[in-house]
Amino acid sequence: MSDSPVLQIVDLRKSFGALSASDNVNLEINAGEIHAVIGPNGAGKTTLVAQICGQLRPDAGTIHFNGQDITAVPQEKRPALGLVRSFQITSIFPDFTALENVMMAVQLHSGHSFHFFADAGKEPTLTGPALDFLRVVGLEDAAGNAAYALSHGQQRRLELAMALALQPKMLVLDEPMAGMGTEETNHVIALLSQLKESVTMMLVEHDMDAVFALADRISVLVYGQIIATGSPDEIRNNAKVREAYLGDESLADA
Amino acid sequence: MGSIRTSVLALAALVFALLVPQILSYYGEDYLIGSASRIAIYALAAMSLNLILGYGGMISFGHAAYFGVGAYVVGIASFHLFDGSTIFGFGGTDAALLSWTLAVIVSALVALVLGALSLRTSGVYFIMITLAFAQMLYFLFVSLEQYGGDDGVIMYNGRNTLPGLDLSDDTTFYYVCLAFLVAFTVLVALLIRSRFGKVLQACRQNEDRMRALGCKVEHYKLATFVLAGAAAGLAGALNGNHAEYVSPDYLHWTKSGDLMIMVILGGIGTLFGPIVGAAAFLLLEEFLPVLFDTANLTEYKEHWRIVFGPLLILVVLFARGGLLGTLATIGGRNER
Ligand SMILES: Nc1ncnc2c1ncn2[C@@H]1O[C@H](COP(=O)(O)OP(=O)(O)O)[C@@H](O)[C@H]1O
Ligand SMILES: [Mg+2]
Numbered sequence: 001m002s003d004s005p006v007l008q009i010v011d012l013r014k015s016f017g018a019l020s021a022s023d024n025v026n027l028e029i030n031a032g033e034i035h036a037v038i039g040p041n042g043a044g045k046t047t048l049v050a051q052i053c054g055q056l057r058p059d060a061g062t063i064h065f066n067g068q069d070i071t072a073v074p075q076e077k078r079p080a081l082g083l084v085r086s087f088q089i090t091s092i093f094p095d096f097t098a099l100e101n102v103m104m105a106v107q108l109h110s111g112h113s114f115h116f117f118a119d120a121g122k123e124p125t126l127t128g129p130a131l132d133f134l135r136v137v138g139l140e141d142a143a144g145n146a147a148y149a150l151s152h153g154q155q156r157r158l159e160l161a162m163a164l165a166l167q168p169k170m171l172v173l174d175e176p177m178a179g180m181g182t183e184e185t186n187h188v189i190a191l192l193s194q195l196k197e198s199v200t201m202m203l204v205e206h207d208m209d210a211v212f213a214l215a216d217r218i219s220v221l222v223y224g225q226i227i228a229t230g231s232p233d234e235i236r237n238n239a240k241v242r243e244a245y246l247g248d249e250s251l252a253d254a
Numbered sequence: 255m256g257s258i259r260t261s262v263l264a265l266a267a268l269v270f271a272l273l274v275p276q277i278l279s280y281y282g283e284d285y286l287i288g289s290a291s292r293i294a295i296y297a298l299a300a301m302s303l304n305l306i307l308g309y310g311g312m313i314s315f316g317h318a319a320y321f322g323v324g325a326y327v328v329g330i331a332s333f334h335l336f337d338g339s340t341i342f343g344f345g346g347t348d349a350a351l352l353s354w355t356l357a358v359i360v361s362a363l364v365a366l367v368l369g370a371l372s373l374r375t376s377g378v379y380f381i382m383i384t385l386a387f388a389q390m391l392y393f394l395f396v397s398l399e400q401y402g403g404d405d406g407v408i409m410y411n412g413r414n415t416l417p418g419l420d421l422s423d424d425t426t427f428y429y430v431c432l433a434f435l436v437a438f439t440v441l442v443a444l445l446i447r448s449r450f451g452k453v454l455q456a457c458r459q460n461e462d463r464m465r466a467l468g469c470k471v472e473h474y475k476l477a478t479f480v481l482a483g484a485a486a487g488l489a490g491a492l493n494g495n496h497a498e499y500v501s502p503d504y505l506h507w508t509k510s511g512d513l514m515i516m517v518i519l520g521g522i523g524t525l526f527g528p529i530v531g532a533a534a535f536l537l538l539e540e541f542l543p544v545l546f547d548t549a550n551l552t553e554y555k556e557h558w559r560i561v562f563g564p565l566l567i568l569v570v571l572f573a574r575g576g577l578l579g580t581l582a583t584i585g586g587r588n589e590r
Contacts, residue, residue, distance in 0.1 A: 079468030093459040108467045115449040233314050
């Protein structure tokens with residue numbers, strides 16, 4: 001596992017009608033790295049995430065995870081392999097409390113749920129770890145609050161806590177900081193750089209400060225194609241990238 | 255839910271239910287005990303539908319299918335015992351333990367097959383396919399000439415027999431129905447707090463998220479379908495006994511609609527809502543026509559639904575959470 005990539009995407013294609021959302025995508029993500037994927041809106045980043053995690057089936061190409069071909073593995077079987085995503089558009093259980101949201105993730109990670117009689121809300125093996133994960137994202141004070149009533153930033157962090165509760169080997173994060181305030185963003189940046197010790201990450205993110213602070217390597221996706229992959233410095237100085245994507249933004253201070 | 259108040263109210267309701275035969279005989283209205291049995295039976299069926307509809311968010315429009323299949327198992331078993339003929343080499347029975355167990359097993363199996371097929375669809379298609387399957391079964395039973403076709407099966411031997419209890423006694427039969435309702439209520443109360451119940455409720459809120467978290471959503475939905483089908487089958491078996499008569503009407507789509515109305519009327523996705531809904535529905539059905547009489551509108555009596563319909567719409571529009579939710583709000587507390 002040491003020198004082969006954790007995630008290997010080969011010649012991936014996905015079209016919506018005439019629109020090519022993944023146009024021959026090749027991407028390798030190595031163990032222990034944070035690999036950022038950046039690109040303008042509509043470039044196909046979320047579509048790529050959806051295929052990696054099995055929500056969408058690619059038209060062509062293969063995806064290998066830890067050496068195993070997972071192209072046809074249904075999405076609900078991927079978390080058990082260690083491959084876990086978060087959603088760009090917050091996806092939580094609105095009627096549950098924050099704690100119950102994370103408890104559900106802990107519960108699903110712990111095995112099947114054909115247990116009919118014991119009160120799940122009183123199982124320390126669920127509440128304990130769930131509280132820990134809420135603490136990790138700084139949400140322990142809101143544990144008892146209904147999820148729908150949380151602020152946007154809190155919901156984003158809850159989303160992250162649920163992904164962490166599955167104890168992933170690799171996290172695929174779709175714009176985890178979208179819509180967060182500066183303070184929350186910094187909190188998440190600190191959190192992700194801590195996690196880096198134990199989890200490989202693919203990070204789709206618009207916040208360039210976050211990307212350049214965290215990423216070991218960056219791939220740039222434009223119109224469904226990866227136009228460049230490299231270290232932050234290489235990407236910053238890549239002429240094609242500047243022209244296609246970063247051109248109108250100043251990267252000098254990033 | 256789970257508050258002391260709810261427990262006290264539930265206990266009071268249980269004591270009341272236990273005293274219903276005594277109260278009725280005190281007022282000399284003993285014949286109404288049959289209505290009480292019907293309420294308990296339909297509450298059981300509505301509560302089973304609520305598992306799918308309320309907690310699972312699956313809009314099944316064919317729940318009467320399981321109710322009817324359970325009833326027909328009992329009716330057919332009774333028919334063959336009386337008739338001396340056999341079905342699959344089985345000479346029929348009027349033993350409740352065997353007959354009702356068969357009713358539960360067969361309706362659970364039907365729910366397993368129909369559920370496995372229906373759950374491949376979602377949204378409007380799911381509603382339509384559950385409706386279509388139930389109507390298919392309805393026409394199947396209509397076509398069974400041996401069992402009376404349209405007219406159904408009369409249980410000439412009377413109600414099933416249970417060792418130590420005389421089910422032909424209406425009060426005894428009421429207590430048996432009530433016992434099943436209470437047992438199923440306890441089961442559902444435990445279920446909705448369990449890991450299984452949490453999964454079911456999470457699937458209703460956000461199925462995509464459940465899949466992304468690694469949940470095999472269909473397995474849990476199908477299991478719920480089977481459990482609900484089994485309980486509805488038991489309710490059907492009880493209703494067959496209550497009426498000593500089984501007909502295709504048990505499976506008609508309007509029966510599925512009635513069950514849905516009971517759930518919505520009482521309070522969808524609440525533990526006790528279906529009981530309140532079944533009681534309200536059946537009492538209105540029974541006494542609205544009587545009110546027409548009292549108001550000297552006897553000639554319009556058969557159109558009692560003209561009043562019932564708008565009443566229902568009012569509840570749905572203005573009493574979010576059904577009658578139970580409204581009672582709780584009046585009592586100064588919001589459920590959910
Ligand atoms: N389910 C879909 N059906 C049709 N078009 C889609 C669908 N999902 C995404 N698209 C289109 O594919 C392109 C890529 O979308 P997306 O992957 O969400 O981009 P990004 O996440 O980079 O902003 C967009 O033009 C979008 O409109
Ligand atoms: Mg996106």
